[in-house]
Amino acid sequence: MRYINIFFLIIAVLVGACSGSKKLTQAKKSFSIGEYTRAAELYKKAYAKEKNRYYKGEYAWYMGESYRITNKPLKAASAYSKAVRYEYPEREAQFYMAESYRKAGKLDKAIPEYEEYLEKVPADIRAQRGLASCMMLQKEPQPNRYIIAKEKDLNSKYSDYSPTYAGTEFDYVVFASMRVEGKSKRKNRITGQGTSSIFYSKKNAKGAWEDPAPFEEPINNPKFDDGSPFVSHDGKELFFTRCKFDNEKPTGAEVVSCKRQGGQWGEPINASLALDSTLLDSTVIAHPALSADGETLYFVSDMEGGYGGKDIWKAEKAGEGQWGEPINMGSAINTPGNEMFPFIRKDGILYFSSDTHIGFGGLDLFKAELNEEGNWDVTNMGEPINSIGDDFGIVFQGKDEVGLFSSSRGSTKGIDNIYSFVLPKLNFYLTGLITNNNEEIVTGSYLRLIGSDGTTMKVKSPSDGKFKVKLKPNTDYVFLVAAEGYLNKKVKFSTSGEVNDKSFEYNIVMEKPLQKVN
Template sequence: MKKWISLFGVVFVTLWLAGCSAESNVKKGDKFYAIGEYFEAAAEYRKAYMRTKPKERAKRGERAYKAADCYRRINYTSRAIGSYQNAARYNYPDSIVYFYLAEMQRKNGDYKKALQNYEIYLQYKPDDVLARHGLQGCTMAPIWKQKPTLYSIKKEPLLNARRSDYCPMLTGDDMDMLYLTSTRPQATGNELSGITGIKSGDIFISRKDDKGKWQSPEQVESEINSEYDEGACAFSPDGKTMYFTRCTHDPEYPRYAQIYTSDRTDASWGAPKLLEITKDTLSSFAHPTVSPDGRWLYFVSDMPGGLGGLDIWRIEIGEHGLGGVDNLGEPINTPGNEMFPSFRPNGDLYFSSDGHVGMGGLDLFKAEQDSTGTWTVENLKYPMNSQGDDFAMTFDGLHNRGFFSTNRGDARGWDHIMSFECPEVLLTVKGWVYEKDGYELPEGLVYMVGNDGTNLKLSVKGDGSFTQEIQPNVDYVFLGTCKGFLNHKEQLRVDTSSVSKEYVLQFELASITAPVLVDNVFYAFDSAELTDSSTLALDSLVTLMEDNPNITIELSSHCDYRGRDEYNIRLSQRRAESVVKYLIAHGVATDRLTPIGYGETRPKVIRKRLTERYPFLHENDTLTEAFIKKLPEEQQEICNALNRRTEFRVLRTTYGLFDTPDAPKNNTEAKEQDSATPQE
């Protein structure tokens, strides 16, 4: 009898201790949950569930639900399904358990069971939009899988490690740099995240080699990466500013994601600065992206005023700071979560959502805006979307190809990067803005006007280039501009094409402050008579005067040092006047032109660009007679040819803007002849 009493006592104490331990696990789990450490919270709730007697049905149901909620948040889909089923089995009192169970089953590709649980939930909440969208998704997903779109996708093993890699972002003048977020072992810090159970994310970069192949990602070496979670980066159109998300750790407070900026100095990124979007300190701000025109910063937040869950917002980026915030509203935002916005350069917005009709988890969507500002939203369907989370697209320039993130097929819910491509007929124009006889002009702007109503202002990249999508059967006019330079106009007619085609335009801008060479102007031997081969260059000069109707110029001719000084002055004067006569004959007003012959008095000063063609010359060398005679004979002839030139320089930029323009200078053609060494 004493033996049985003793055994009963042991069992009682064991069960009592288990009950106390279960309560302790719940308290620990609640603490972890409150600060967003769902991985740690899930472990505690699971222990509490296992230590709770089956007869305590209410407690078991509540603890199973809490564990399921954590598993759902960290993408442990299979465990979430099991825990939600346990919660339902133990009569968890809130019907929401059926909604989340259906969500997880849909995310697991089990559309039949998900449909059943959506229907159960809708009996309690018949007007729930998210449940109705989920129900519709269970019907549409199998149809989309049977009829895939033209998109093709491919795994990218080189870009992925054994943990999570996500949020790719292409940048660079040639889209030859790929930034991504990774939790691979090389990430900063040694502790595992209480949110996910793996390392905190850092920003890495992969570059293309000379053969166009992507290299293994390397950690970005700057203060951007820290012991905290960093990721989801984006860039300003000029590539000089990075926006990224950082989520800090605090054992006492919830984790709120915030957006930081970093500016590029030389080849490295500077110290990050917090971007204060609002004074709200109790909301998250994440997933930044910049509109193609650089005017708007789009981001994700759960701040008050949204439609529910996480919404996509935007704020204007001004010269003197940020403007007010705007919620994109319907039809983009829903009562669910809209996340990871990104842009294709043509202005189309891409984002992910679990609130629209989709295949499960986060689906990828495309949003187009018409001339009235109205958005239309389209699901990208299969194979871009799957039953898992599909998100964070980035594009290779204007092409409908690039990279995106997905956790499809990964039982642990870890994210990986895949590439995508969709065949299409893409018509583009690529242009270069550069100084005449000089280098690219990265500060240039190109104005683009089409007879279809197009009216755009295009910024150029660091190499002076721009690429823009164009439409068939449209006439375009492009005006290349840059401060300190004359304008240059190009016209383009785009024909219908059944294949992709790129048109190429050159915007060679003439300086306002420095002499500009008129290349390929030729005269008859020892004469001022223009040859037929000069026509193309002179016609270009006529066009330049037409494109810049408010300038007056000095048209100058120069000789080499050979021959008598007086003869060279007279010959160069006649040659300058010959060019002026040609321009007048082709419609340029006489009072906009001043011909001057300088003979040999102004030898050419070498600019840097010319040293690439003639390595024996150096920047700022002046081709005087003394300088030239020290050179070998072959190099002397090159320098003499460089000195024999026709140039112009801008005198005024206000011609025709006032009532009494300056009177033109009169230059009398010299009639006196002299004998000298002939000038070519």
Template structure:
């Protein structure tokens, strides 16, 4: 019995020692894979070591490294789990909290992400990445609720259960693309230790017009010239499609020798032997190329020393048959994070992805444009182009419409999938009606003139008082309505700076000239003809009326109530009318168009339809005489007297024309 007991103990010790040895082996191997960037392989080794290792220090370190590895390959949900594990075990690197928050944001757990960002900022208050992440959590919901006009759809015939990404249109046309894929029928059969997928190759796809869909992707070459047992990646083409620069990652017995750029040329339907571009010397990475439309400038991604951290975007200008010394695009574009997959459009716009600029999670696509001083202005493309996953690799079809393809591993994708995007044109419409201001009835027979800053100059009839038309973008319009026997009216609308389509509504009101027209809110000092400051707005509106109706002459009519002597009221009203005329002349109105006339208390106001609606004790066509007013209640009397104390005008003629004095030669 004792012997058996000792044997069991001995066996347990042996198994424990073997387990510890096995754990240490996997742990050390995982560390090595992690350090050389083999993130997928590192996670496999760490998981095995984690299950067998009882060392709490090791478990904490493995949890953190597994989280970092999963984050590096875009597995944000798994990364968040392991960051939480490492934080619970009190990992000393406080960056774990920041990266945990980033992964929570990428998995749409915004409330938890905000809490983690705030926890991190309590200790590192000026960290830009954390501030960007915190701000993003507060904006993302609005971006998703109010997406841009882009229409985004998965292109199912281009996608497999493996990674499909980096599409580029051949010659900028919409009928042929090159793309990168890790699908099963590729040349590179080995497994990528970074991503866990097979090595990628370059595929060619043609659009089948009759079937209105893309055909099956086919290897761009099967001879081993371009697609090799190594890994081929993102491609760029010259505008004619006869020159291609592509990424190749070479391996030696599974040792990563780094990514490099190669160039080939098309001649009589065949590609030439690839030639390596000597851009960076011994740098580990030169990838994700993009050629300018004229072929003179190459944009690419590198970890070349002298950058801002992580992977940066660089540019190199062609000099003869080679490209010159790379230049970093600067701190507006590049950050301490990773900036990857640049695309330079023929109009000079640069599109790229970043995991550091404020975004929705993972890699977001950004648009960069230069101002007149050559400085970059950065814009997040927002939803639906961006998502909480990785979004990258924009490719544009040349033409007036904005459309093309990009890649994403957003929710609903099987891996990295290719999506189409299309920006519908902005549509602006305006509709309105023209009314008789006094009766509120639509005016048939009115006409409208439309003048736009884009050169638009139209006249149209408003049938049954209605009008509508399509407006152009980035244009300011003036709409002027007119009809014989009425004062003109105008309105303004503008499409300048509008990001989305919009329907405008504009109603215009024409005032009939067969009766005096009251000008509201012209006030004077008590018992005086001095205009009060609050009258300026009303007076200026009268200036606008005269400017909009340049052929009319008017009589300015001032009225008083019956309080006071008749002569005093007459004199006061005459001086008040003249005060208004003097103001109009001061504002540039021709004196020949103006007549001042004071009527004192001799022309009581007749109640209009509008006044009858406003005051229940009045009826349309009631005349506010002294006798009528005295029959009202004291409160109603004060209202009626105030209605009699008015300034108005009536149109005397509609055929005035400015007479300009002839120029006198000196």
């Protein structure tokens, strides 16, 4: 799991009692306020000099936590293994070691660690599903039909993530970036990258993305980390996650929004989604996504009443700029781990990322649909959408299976990039030949095709008796073949459930009616 590098879920993490040595004061402080990149460096130096076994295990644990949170699984696994070796009394060290090995694709190392941990903590659902994920990956599941590509014009050498379309032409994209521009811009001690800001890009006349540019104030503010944007479907309101930073204490995150009037964006204001306003400084409220009608706001939070980690919640509109009481999306969606980056399509299908539902690596993308009983059916989106890295922040171009998402695949430094995806449309055809019992072409024959989608089509066969008709996916068909002097033929078939291009071939043999005997 990852909090900071997937953007601004800055949280207070348990900080144990380290050695009283003054030289560790800064390491403890850096970790406690979320400066994980700096904390990892300081604990690494302390570990190298320490002789006491207990303290070596303790420093290794905090190194592992720092690397895990900043999405460096191999370094995290190595650090956790040292904490386990030195018998540091934090039993989750072995769990996170297994998780980190899985995220790094080291299944042979992850599986025994999961198994040993589950012998001690058999009820841990996170470990149960982590082990199940490894078992699934060992069977080498086959990729599906999605085609993905890295959007090089939108990406930099730093993290670029959480794209969202602005408008219905899908030629304007807004996203978050940790890119460092110019030598004067300081790197963030939390991630080792730049401070996250909101960027935009438009497509030019050739259909290519123009160089991304940052929004000016008041949207981007150098005092905050701003990320995970979402533009309302009418293009008039921008929601995003804002994280404050405090040199003395850990902070939470909030969802803010601003409206566009007269070509200008207004001042961002807090969406007020927390049940208790006194908890705003420490509670995570993040990753906003608005329904198509603008009446429901989905978001992520670690507020009380959830299932553990980060959960997906929703709130109904209660007036201009006001939202009702947050409602948890339930146990079918949320787990004891982290569920984040929701996106809701116009048809009500929910997409989100999770590190605990059975998947391929870190965060995987999932699709949730309401069944006839009103319950959520959750399915993994499979490869190549998902990978052993973190895959999250998906958006679609309306009803089409085309869009953008974010992924850390291929990066050992936890760098995220924006990818495009498309699911090619399936091609189905009805083909065949119409002959009689003597294998002669039946001239003047015709075919009438009726589909469950309301299709009605009459097709005359050419002189060679062959026919070819284009079909629609997920449709039940019946077709009738008729010709003067012959008995009619009727055939039923369906394209439903087909996942590859297919030609339905029927060679029809027409028969003459029996002659009456006097």
